[in-house]
Amino acid sequence: MYEYTNNTKLRNTVYFFALVLFFVPTFVFAVDTDNDGLSDEDERLYYTDINNPDTDGDGYLDGTEVKYGYSPHKGPGVQMHQHDYDGDGLGDWLEIWFKSDIGKSDTDGDGKNDFDEVMLGYSPAEKDGKKKFKRWIEVDRTKQRLHFFVNKVKLLNLPVSTGNPWTETPAGNFEVMSMIPEKSYVGEDYNLEGVQWNMLFRTGGYYIHGTYWHNDFGIRTHSHGCVNMRTEDAGLLYNYMDIGVPIEIYGETPENRVVVNN
Ligand SMILES: [Ca+2]
Ligand SMILES: [Ca+2]
Ligand SMILES: [Ca+2]
Ligand SMILES: [Ca+2]
Numbered sequence: 061m062y063e064y065t066n067n068t069k070l071r072n073t074v075y076f077f078a079l080v081l082f083f084v085p086t087f088v089f090a091v092d093t094d095n096d097g098l099s100d101e102d103e104r105l106y107y108t109d110i111n112n113p114d115t116d117g118d119g120y121l122d123g124t125e126v127k128y129g130y131s132p133h134k135g136p137g138v139q140m141h142q143h144d145y146d147g148d149g150l151g152d153w154l155e156i157w158f159k160s161d162i163g164k165s166d167t168d169g170d171g172k173n174d175f176d177e178v179m180l181g182y183s184p185a186e187k188d189g190k191k192k193f194k195r196w197i198e199v200d201r202t203k204q205r206l207h208f209f210v211n212k213v214k215l216l217n218l219p220v221s222t223g224n225p226w227t228e229t230p231a232g233n234f235e236v237m238s239m240i241p242e243k244s245y246v247g248e249d250y251n252l253e254g255v256q257w258n259m260l261f262r263t264g265g266y267y268i269h270g271t272y273w274h275n276d277f278g279i280r281t282h283s284h285g286c287v288n289m290r291t292e293d294a295g296l297l298y299n300y301m302d303i304g305v306p307i308e309i310y311g312e313t314p315e316n317r318v319v320v321n322n
Pocket of ligand 4 (some may be wrong): 165166167168170171172174177184191214
């Protein structure tokens with residue numbers, strides 16, 4: 061009996077040390093030279109100084125800034141998504157989300173910029189040339205905004221003018237059916253030439269397109285059913301668009317045309 065108990069104790073002791081050996085390396089190898097809450101390994105990921113606990117000198121530790129979503133490079137009060145360390149168009153928060161390198165504008169070295177790859181649905185970190193991320197457009201009639209999503213993240217949030225209450229932009233699920241760089245729109249009371257960046261989403265002439273004849277975007281409805289955007293915004297979207305990208309249109313057309321801020 062005595063022997064049995066002793067063996068059990070010994071076995072438990074062995075288990076205990078086995079567990080310790082299993083977990084300890086995690087702590088041992090997570091070296092944090094400047095003791096700022098960000099391991100040396102993570103400092104390399106964020107391009108911060110492993111020997112300076114407050115890389116940007118804003119009074120907040122690198123580890124604290126990263127933990128709460130602030131940029132350890134610019135502060136105080138600048139959030140990770142508002143800073144673009146390598147200036148490639150993809151903010152630092154998005155670089156982490158898409159697993160690309162905060163300090164390289166072409167992470168996978170395939171000659172294509174990280175931001176361009178993400179906008180087109182490719183992984184900026186993998187060189188395989190396959191479309192990886194799901195992309196879609198949402199148009200909110202209530203707020204008169206257009207959102208472009210890639211891999212569940214909103215990459216663009218732009219003001220638009222949808223159809224007036226008597227010629228509403230239809231709500232529902234559509235997709236980009238055709239893309240025309242420049243066309244004319246002619247109707248009973250309008251004749252608009254040289255309209256750029258036209259993306260058809262419903263037969264019967266419903267397009268998302270650039271607009272040069274008013275500046276009501278995000279403020280009030282204006283169109284005969286199309287989604288009007290600033291020409292430069294439409295150009296940006298068009299540049300990364302493909303036939304078949306889903307478009308969801310929702311919300312209520314403002315009764316008096318004007319957006320009520322909520
Ligand atoms: Ca550190
Ligand atoms: Ca800091
Ligand atoms: Ca970047
Ligand atoms: Ca690339």
